[in-house]
Amino acid sequence: MKLVMIGGGGFRTPLVHSALLRDREPGRVTEVALVDVDADRLRTMARILADQAEGVPDAPTVSVHTDVEDALPGADFVFSAIRVAGMEGRATDERIGQSHGVIGQETVxxxxxxxALRxxxxxxELARTVKRLAPDAWVINFTNPAGVVTEAMSTVLGERVIGICDSPIGLARRALGTLGVQHGPDVExxxxxxxxxxxxxxxxxxxxDRxxxxxxxxxxxxxFEEGKLFGAEWIQALGALPNEYLHYYSYRRDVLQADQYAPHTRARYLVEQQDRFWAVAGACEHPYRAWQDSRNEREASYMATNRDSAGMGERDVEDMTSGGYEDVALALMRGxxxxxxxxxxxxxxxxxxxxxxxxxxVVEIPCIxxxxxxxxIPGARVPDFGLGTVTAVKYVERQTIQAALHGDRxxxxxxxxxxxxxxxxxVARALLEDARSSFPHLSYLS
Known part of the structure; x- marks a missing residue:
């Protein structure tokens, strides 16, 4: 199979590559085409993947492309993982949000x-290009905000675009860990x-039901992490385990205060950390080792201000294990x-x-x-207390799509x-005007 990775110069590409290297089943991915607008990062990423594949027999071949149209023909699957305006754009969003007293986190x-607007x-445009050049390909979307992007792309690709996020499976694995149970075929x-x-x-x-x-x-x-973040009393009051991102809703004042007291925003930290990483990886003999070190540092600081607001301290090693979105993607492709x-x-x-x-x-639920x-799978149920929030946020998502597709300010x-x-x-009006003046990408909003 041929896999095309849009945004293939991104930091998480080696996670996907690791799953491909572990896969020894017949019909596995044998060709990976990395596509990115940053040619320097592409070259470095190719070196990282080559270092990662050292000693692995029959590793997939890797090619690099700055033009998506060169990479798409013959694709069986297309991964979309792009960041328009880069990490600096995320840092700008966080700065604008804080300046108006609201949370500026990149997906919430x-x-x-x-x-989403940029x-x-x-x-x-990517969806239309895929439909034209690789009409039989399936698009697996990792681009955030994943639900909004997947729903918008589905207007062109229909059911052939599917979104993936590792937060739900990460939550489930941590909950299962408290029971001494591993996620497997006997778990639903x-x-x-x-x-x-x-x-x-x-x-x-x-x-x-355990x-x-x-x-x-x-x-x-x-x-485990979500329990520490929300507190046992609140989780027991809810009667369900919330996704970690709901912390922004349940403890918004606390998170905002922690953000304002933090020496730097999450994105500003990542900008500096990633700049160091790319400089080291581009010059060192073993760039995959540099990537591993950088990833460990990155995971240790994940949602740091949320943890600070809850008084959690440092992350436990067990909590730093990812949800395994790369394994979910591989299972999806094989399925x-x-x-x-x-x-x-x-x-x-x-x-x-x-x-x-x-x-x-587009919803996030179990599927066959x-x-x-x-x-x-029919019958998924949002807890009663969450129905209003889900309805309101779905309205927000669709208005965002309306704005982006039709230039509707x-x-x-x-x-x-x-x-x-x-x-x-x-505040909403001020946020919009600040975003429009900060991002040339939003000039289409008249």
Missing amino acids: GFGGISY TLPTVM LEYAGLNHLGWLTAVRVDGV LPEVLADAGRIES IAYDQRARLILNVRNRGALAGLDDDA VDAAGAHP AAALRALAHHPLVDSVR
Whole structure:
């Protein structure tokens, strides 16, 4: 199979490559085409992957391209993982948000909307190009905000675009870890919501829901990251395990205060850290080792201000294990290409599976994957207390898409003003104007 990675010069590319190197099954990916606008990073990334593949027999061949049209022909799968305006754009969103007293995180609230507004025109062009040059390819979207981007791309690609996020499976693995259970074929997860806005509501092991055992034990809850972040009392009050990004909603004042007291924003830290990494990786003999060191440093500082606001301190090593989005992506590809049935939590069109949202709304729920694609499993349920938030945020997502696809400034303003983390129309208007003046990408909003 041929895999094309859009944004292949991005930092997480070696995670995907690691899954490909572990895959020794017949029909595996044998060709990887990296596409990126930054030729220098592409060359360095190719060296990192070559170093990573050292000693692995029959590793996939890797090619690099700065023109997507050169890479797409013959693609079986296309990964989209782009960052329009780069990490500096994320830093700008965080600065603008803080200047107006709102959270500027890149996928939640103002930051997510701003990121989407400058990203959607680019991914829509990508969707049209894929449909023209690789009409039989499946697009697996990692580009944030994943739910919004996947829904917009689905207007061109239909069911052939599927979004992936590792937050739900990471949450589930940590909860299972407290039970001494590993995620496997005997485990079924019930999870429902939108990307970065969902809840784990059941963990069935051999048909028995074990989540009540976790929820009944405060010590067990606070033994893993989400439990420490939200606190056992609140999680027990909810009766479900929230996605870590819901911390921005449940503790917005605390997070904002921690952000304001922090010596630098998350993005500003990443800009400096990544600059150091690329300089070292571009010159050293073993760039993959440099990548591993940088990744460990990056993971250790993940959601640092949220942890500070909760008084959590340093991350535990166990919590730093990723959700394994690269393994989910591999299972998804194999499920489609070889009809290897799998149950995965994905971002897909609802098609009646989740009550309260229409068929075309992209939701994050368990799906069955087979040769025909990803099929949402009917019966997913958002807890009653979350229904209003999910409905409001889906409205925001669709107004954001309306703004980006039609150059509709009023829709962008509606998106910002109706987001639960923006508390004033005046503030929404100021945020929009600051974003428009900061990003040439938003000049289309008239």
